[in-house]
Amino acid sequence: MTTRSVELEQPPTRAAGGTDAGGADGAAADDRRDWPERWAAVRERVGPWLVPVLVGVMILVPLGAVVRESAKESLPSLWDRATALPRIGETLVNTVVMAAASTALATVLGVVLAWFAVHLRGRRQRVATLVGIAPILVPGIAGATGWVFIFAPRIGYGNVLLRDLTGSDAVTGPVDVYSVLGIVVIVALYLVPYPMLFALAALRKADPTLAKAAQVSGSSWLGAQFRVMLPLLRPAIIYGAGVVLLLGLGQFVVVLILGRQEGIDVLTTEIYRHLEFYAGGVDYPLASFLGLPIIATALVMVVVQRWVIGDPLRYVSTSKGVGSAPREIRSGVFPLLGFGLVAVVPPLFGLTIVSLSKFWSADIAWGALNLDNYRELRDNEFFWPAITNSLRLALLATVISTLIAFALALVIERRQRGPVRAVTEFVVQLPLSIPAVLFGLGILLTFGFTRFTFLGREVNLYGHAGLLVLAYVVLTLPQAVRNIQAGLAQLDGSLESAAEVAGASRRRVYLDVTVPLIRQSALSAAVMAFILTSREFAASVLLSTPQTQTMAPLLYNLYVTGTYPPVAALAMVMVLISAIGVLLILVLGGRDALERM
């Protein structure tokens, strides 16, 4: 080898005034160099695992606590107590049937709406898409309350109007929001945006010339849509439906609000019943036992989904597809606007009217509408603390979850090979599949009963705000990761390579190139996480105490006392906060920011 002599002869100079010249000063330097390099190699191998494992622990430990809790009592005894619960069979059937029915309805609606949306152009498409995903923007607990005001059988405004229009002299109906069907439809309306976004992403990628080719080959236009475009969408539809089914199985707040009238329960509400202090005592083992089938189902579904569909990333992209846009069908605006009108306007109308009225009654006292309820709310001792708690905890959780999500998205996007990617994707998908109530319960069981002395101070984790933040971080992770991942996927990898070759360290590459270029998607992800967190109910209601109460539990507490006007006013405040957040996303993240959710 002549190399060594070359090295010795050549002084380590670099025209650019280089930082170092590698092993240029001979074999000794080479050896010195080797240790940091070996250490770097170890770091390279271990580093990617750190955050996924940390997050995995954050998620799996609480779930483990639920499993462990149910093991505290003997299985036969729990089984006996569970089967002895009133109407438990009906609850199980309800859980499955209602989830399946809302999934079916939401998927069909979502795909149809996505199809119409993709056949619109420019501004019309953006507006129509925004309207299509509008239900996500109304907090679930506020929306459910709003629907009560519209379709409560006796004095819902909608029912009164329908009875007037049909000249019926019945005192109830025709619509019953408290029925299984009512709940299914309302849940479906809230789920529609998910299959719609998945289908939209797939439709955008599908080359419309494929349909044209089918037509040129003799297929009718409609035939081409069904025989060519629909099969192309199949993976996206299956994936979207899987996500929706899991969300449906975990559905909680809508059933809790609407089901109590007729005693309609699903597993999550049944679990919650055994955790509510004022309803017949707290029974952690039984609640945990009831959660086991949900955890098992979620794990199986996540695995099956990955196995059937493979890489979910395929359905994240918002790339605008190849070739020409499909032909425009302008009248497609109407189904989308119609959906928005039906799904969003009635509950908001109900909330508005009741929030401005002294009582909720069948007749609207138009002349007597006033802001008294808002004034009362302003003076309510729980109102401002709830708002500041919600906003502060949501902000903290959002910052943490965005940082973690960035690390996780990098692992998924930049480590194409190896098990670390698969593990990370699995970890990220879990919170989407497991109901927030169960996470809340798990976190409560893990930390809630921990007391310790720290620096001479007694620390009691029960009701500690940190537990809420932990829950929020976990619950917002899937969306945050997907959003940042979509940003990274659109980033040309050679932009980062170029910086590396230009002499930038890994950290500098992230700071100088990666982060500035995905800033938009990261910011809109953060705001979306903030919106969803600020109104979170299921975990909050278990983990908050009067001192750490947030908006949604306060709303629920007001609701169960039956004083509707302040409930409506608070719901409107929550809607307003979400709306401000959405506007912020549109300003920060650009026009199609919402579609990346």
Add this chain to the structure above:
Amino acid sequence: MSKELEISGLTVRYGSVVAVEGFDLTVPEGHLTVLLGASGCGKSTVLGTVAGTVTASAGRVRVGSTVVVDVERRRQLPPARRELGMVFQSYALWPHMTVLKNVAYPLARAKVPKAERRERALATLRTVQCEDLADRLPGELSGGQQQRIALARAIVAEPACILFDEPLSNLDAGLRRTLREEIRALQLRIGGTGLYVTHDQEEALGIADEVAVMRAGRIEQFGAPDVVYRRPVSAYVARFLGANLVPGTFEGYEGDVGWATTPFGRFGSTAAGDRTEGQPVLVGMHPESAAVRPDPSSTAVVDVVSFVGKRWEYVVGERGAGGAPTPGGPRAHAFSTTALAGVERGTPVALQVDPDAAWFFDADPAPDEADGDATGAPAELAAV
């Protein structure tokens, strides 16, 4: 100081797939070497190991006086410490930085003082005639301008070696040629080593000091462009350079010229190699060396005649039933600067070629050779 690039014994494996095996290459200072090959041949992988974006499984890479990869000693320097310049197919200009900032970035990372940075970046922009674009954002520029800026960024720190990853593939034909000439001129002026990857043979021949034609992770042929072009060593290289390959039977030698009969005529070659009579053989020749001669007794006929501006192109096929060329049968191209009187579609013709411009290769190529052209090659292995 030496700016030589030396790659020795380089092997890259992805799991059980071998992308590059036992690759040796030395690029002397001041030289530009082109790795030419179909997608999947491993050329981008080689470039990636030099750049540091691909992990080598074995071998050694030295850039100037720095050993950047030495698998035996577990050394694989991160790209940042390799002192390279690189030009990407997608330009890879950072869209959120101005042109000046893009170009000055390598200097910033090398801790050059701020004032000097600006000075040098502007001077480099001047050499690519883009000084007036300094304050613009890359998104506002045309593809050609962007690639000039990317070129400036690659050379601004005067690296020992500049890597080119299909830099002209995204540009249209006219611009491709201009920029190719500019890259060549710049590289000659600054004198660094260049390693250039492309699948375009014209681009490769036009810019290279030496061409390495790659196939299945190895170098199939290495040499000066004109030598490789005039004397390809295998049917694979010949086909990749656009030559005709005509199947035939070896007849024997007359002096140092070997002869073969084919459906397209009888060909002699001074590069016939050792063969025995009756052996199947592939006769290779460039279309511009082949002459078309009407011959009523020939078993070949003209299939297509096309005029492409600077020349007439004749596609000749084997004569099948009814005098028409056999569909799917072998085809040969012949170029002529003038239209040939009386030669049109269906005319029986024979091809003629100077024995110095024809080469004989073994028939029965390996399966991957049969469709080893630019389009039929196996999909490129992910290089990152």
